[in-house]
Amino acid sequence: MAGWNTHDIPDQSGRTAVVTGANSGLGYVTARELARKGARVVLACRSAARGRAAVERIAAEVPGAEVELRALELGDLASVREFAASLPYERIDLLVNNAGVMALPYGTTADGFETQFGVNHLGHFALTGLLLPALLGTPGARVVTVSSMMHLVANLDPRDLNSERRYRRWIAYGRSKTANLLFTHELARRLDASGADVVAAAAHPGYAATNLQTAGVRAEGRRVAERLVEIGNKIVAQPAEAGALPLLYAATAPGVRPDSFTGPSVAMWRGAPAPSPRARWTRDDRSARGLWAASERLTGVSYDALKV
Numbered sequence: 575m576a577g578w579n580t581h582d583i584p585d586q587s588g589r590t591a592v593v594t595g596a597n598s599g600l601g602y603v604t605a606r607e608l609a610r611k612g613a614r615v616v617l618a619c620r621s622a623a624r625g626r627a628a629v630e631r632i633a634a635e636v637p638g639a640e641v642e643l644r645a646l647e648l649g650d651l652a653s654v655r656e657f658a659a660s661l662p663y664e665r666i667d668l669l670v671n672n673a674g675v676m677a678l679p680y681g682t683t684a685d686g687f688e689t690q691f692g693v694n695h696l697g698h699f700a701l702t703g704l705l706l707p708a709l710l711g712t713p714g715a716r717v718v719t720v721s722s723m724m725h726l727v728a729n730l731d732p733r734d735l736n737s738e739r740r741y742r743r744w745i746a747y748g749r750s751k752t753a754n755l756l757f758t759h760e761l762a763r764r765l766d767a768s769g770a771d772v773v774a775a776a777a778h779p780g781y782a783a784t785n786l787q788t789a790g791v792r793a794e795g796r797r798v799a800e801r802l803v804e805i806g807n808k809i810v811a812q813p814a815e816a817g818a819l820p821l822l823y824a825a826t827a828p829g830v831r832p833d834s835f836t837g838p839s840v841a842m843w844r845g846a847p848a849p850s851p852r853a854r855w856t857r858d859d860r861s862a863r864g865l866w867a868a869s870e871r872l873t874g875v876s877y878d879a880l881k882v
Contacts (some may be wrong), residue, residue, distance in 0.1 A: 578847050579819065580607050583826045587612035590663050591825075592705070593647060594698070595673025596625040600720070600779055603818035604670055604825070606632050609639035611692060611826075618646035618673070618825065648673055649683035651873055656672055658704035666708040668825055671698040671719040671754075677743040678880050687872065690743075694750035696873055700755055703875040712871040713771045718824045719758050723837065725751035729855040732864050736874075751778075755856035755867060760866045762832035763882040765861070770811025773832050777824040778850060779817030780838035802859070822846035833857075 587705045591608050595601035596617035609632055618623030625643040632639050644660060647653035670760075683692035702717055709715045728748035733739075736748045754776060761774040770866045820836040824847075830836075837850030857860060870876050 578823055578827070580610075582609060583611045583661065583822055584828070586826065589613045589667040590665060590668035590838075591614045591618070591668040591670065592618055592661075592666060593670040593672055594701070595620075597621060597628040599814045600818045601670070601672040602628055602631075602820060603671060603700065603814050603819050604821050605641065606635060606639075606736055607818070607822055608668070608825070609641050610636045614640040616661065617640075617641060617643045619643060620645070620647050620673075630809075634671070646673075646701075647684075647688065648701070649685075649687075649695045651685050651697070651700055653684075654697055654700045655704060658701065661708070665712040666686045666705055666847075667712050667715050668717075669702060669709065670821060671702065671717065672821065672826055673698075674750075677747050679743065680737070680741045682736075688738070688741070688746060690746045691736060691753065692694040695753035698754070698871060699869045699872055700873040700875040702761070703870075703877050705878055706877060709772050710770050711832070712816055715772045716830070717758075717761065717772065717774045718821060718826060719754045719774070720821060721754040721758075721776050721777050721835070722742060722747075722811055723780065723850075725856065726853050728752060729755070729853070730865060732861070732863060732868070735828060735865075735868060740850065752853070753858055756858070756862040756865050758835075758867070759833050759857055759859075760862035761880075763824065763862070764877065768880050770880075773830060775830050775832065775834045775836070776823045777820040777836040778815040779814075779820060780812060780845075783815075820847040820850075852876055 591613045593601050593605045596605040599617040602681050605617055628644050629641055632641050646657040650733045672811045678689055681689040711753045728745045730749050732753055758774050758776040765772050824830055833849045839845035839848035
């Protein structure tokens with residue numbers, strides 16, 4: 575992995591990729607670089623205006639890029655179902671579960687789930703399950719789910735998945751990122767048990783300067799705090815182009831192992847892609863199975879092809 579960069583991405587011609595949250599930050603860079611290598615990329619975005627702007631930017635930066643915009647609101651399971659039903663492709667080579675929210679004031683999704691758990695985990699759980707037939711029909715397909723080094727701050731509380739007893743924004747965020755890794759762990763196990771030629775892996779960007787850091791304080795109207803975060807991003811964070819490298823590695827590099835976790839090489843913070851440390855609880859089979867069962871119940875999406 576040493577020195578791995580975008581020039582190392584294999585040719586993606588003939589492949590179809592779906593990237594959530596592709597209108598900015600890590601998702602935008604990931605979509606752009608996949609398109610640069612020849613992939614047909616579906617930009618799954620909540621905002622139509624920002625999504626159209628992203629399509630125009632990619633078209634300007636990568637002449638001839640094959641990209642398209644489709645609406646996806648991960649905080650609304652009806653939107654997730656509509657998105658999956660609208661895709662005309664019987665084969666999907668790559669799904670990058672990238673979109674997310676971080677450290678927001680307490681709120682709920684359209685379906686009543688705590689926002690961070692609902693968007694970061696349940697929305698992507700449902701999306702992956704609904705796209706599973708197209709993924710299983712594509713030998714060598716991959717599902718890459720974006721977690722965070724902040725998963726280290728909190729394990730799941732299976733008795734309070736929606737933080738109804740007590741809400742602490744950073745703990746809730748850490749739990750949602752733990753959920754991403756437990757989902758990857760159980761998905762990888764079920765794919766292996768079923769004999770499917772699909773790899774489920776996870777990645778994280780370290781500390782990358784994106785809109786994610788400012789969303790929470792902006793939502794509260796804390797202008798001074800927002801400005802301080804912006805300054806901090808400029809001083810200590812790596813740019814989105816660098817933060818996207820672990821995602822692109824997990825998505826495209828040969829030999830990526832199921833249930834692997836790729837992140838920056840230097841203290842989980844910055845640098846070239848490398849195997850990343852992860853909390854032991856993110857490999858706990860019992861917790862993963864429990865979260866899986868709860869997620870199927872809460873979303874109404876069952877992975878019937880992977881019943882093991």
